[in-house]
Amino acid sequence: MTYLDPAAVVQAQLEAYNAKDVDALMATYATNAQQFTLHGPLLAEGIDAIRPRYVARFAEPDLHARLLSRTVLGNFVTDLEVVTRNFPEGKGRVEMLCIYEVVEGRIARASFATGATTLFAA
Template identity: 40%
Template sequence: MNAPAKPSFADIAQAQIEAYNAQDLDAYCAFFTDDVTVADLNGAVSTKGLAAYRAKYAQVFADFPNNRAELLARMVVGATVIDHERVDRGTGAATFEVAAVYTFAGDRIARVDFVK
């Protein structure tokens, strides 16, 4: 009997976007390491640790209940996934685009660097 295939980094990145769009905080946070770091690319760290990350996205989901991210492009290089995303807060305001650079440790995301 063959073991189930291990999900690829692209599969995990896709699943976390789907959990984000479903605003399923528990499922979304399960994709990140306990010491996850979020920063602007080449800039300051904005969030450190899963508890702070969870609190941040609990607030985002509360403030923007119709928030959605649309994947425009994806590149995978080693243990890094780079997504080009369009975000719609669902408020009628203009959408905006980001590049999210997800760095993996094992099968979870350890760092996210945003280009805004």
């Protein structure tokens, strides 16, 4: 079996996120994938727990992630992104550091660090 390059897997995940295509996004994750806050607690384990997190996020009309930089080290991919979101306080953006571990062509573990939120002027 030929596995996708880790950067290609993460790129497919980013494209599915921006297309708000939950099925395509879930196809990039391993069945037993885990998501964490960076150096912190488990956020979700398994695609059945991960899927609803994205379904809720995809309800935001202005949701979009813009890649600022990507670093690949073996099967680890680190993305720095700026994500436009619809926060309860209004539309804004937040910087995200996303670290993915890709195993056999799927994201096995992902850790996220969130920067400061900047709200857009009304």
